[in-house]
Amino acid sequence: MYEIKAHEVIYKGAHFRSKNECKRYIFFKQLGWNIEYEPVLEDVKGWLPDFAIYGDKGKKILVEVKPYQTKKDFETDYAKSVEKKIHDSGWYGNYDSVLIFGSVLSLGEDESSGTSFAGGKCWRGNKYEENWNGITGIQPINKHVYHCEDFFVYSNESFAHSNDCDKYIDVCDEVHSYLGHIYGSYNGCYSLSDEGKEKIETAWNHAGSEMRYVKRVK
Numbered sequence: 001m002y003e004i005k006a007h008e009v010i011y012k013g014a015h016f017r018s019k020n021e022c023k024r025y026i027f028f029k030q031l032g033w034n035i036e037y038e039p040v041l042e043d044v045k046g047w048l049p050d051f052a053i054y055g056d057k058g059k060k061i062l063v064e065v066k067p068y069q070t071k072k073d074f075e076t077d078y079a080k081s082v083e084k085k086i087h088d089s090g091w092y093g094n095y096d097s098v099l100i101f102g103s104v105l106s107l108g109e110d111e112s113s114g115t116s117f118a119g120g121k122c123w124r125g126n127k128y129e130e131n132w133n134g135i136t137g138i139q140p141i142n143k144h145v146y147h148c149e150d151f152f153v154y155s156n157e158s159f160a161h162s163n164d165c166d167k168y169i170d171v172c173d174e175v176h177s178y179l180g181h182i183y184g185s186y187n188g189c190y191s192l193s194d195e196g197k198e199k200i201e202t203a204w205n206h207a208g209s210e211m212r213y214v215k216r217v218k
Helices: 019-031 071-075 077-088 126-131 194-213
Strands: 009-011 014-016 035-037 051-054 060-065 097-101 118-124 150-155 170-173
Touching: 009 019, 014 019, 019 035, 019 051, 019 060, 019 194, 071 077, 077 097, 118 170, 150 194
Parallel strands: 060 097
Antiparallel strands: 009 014, 035 051, 051 060, 097 118, 118 150, 150 170
């Protein structure tokens, strides 16, 4: 699957390197996330993230989009080479986290609450290191950053008792930290309401429909 050549496309004046990236762009925008495609970053070396997400309270999240369709795809030699390139870039010095999305919406039901689903893989930066000492499953990538090897899940748990339950969608670690990567939301756990699921599915379906209007670059 990784030998397939990506097709560059144009959507609303933006030039995307692949249809997968374009669809994710539309999806992120529908969720209301503040994003930038292929951000110019002077402090990240040897890796060009596909997106930057600018969250609440100055949070900065870097995003990679790959043609993964299952959790097992993250275990391939190709996936490991991608991760090495990311971690060698030094992102963890100035950014809160990294998210890797695949080409499908869901990689399967979450393994804890059973109310959400896994959307990809995640890492957190230096500021979380002191809270991870001694936690099972946390291993150092190098002396600067810890590697959680976790998948992220969608959640709107912390918004559930407000009028914003159908407005904000966050993602958090499936196991290691329930602190939201984008909004910093936290309520001691995670879950996804019916309204949240509908918002996500609607955003994904809208992105799929909008792909009819992209123009392939020859």
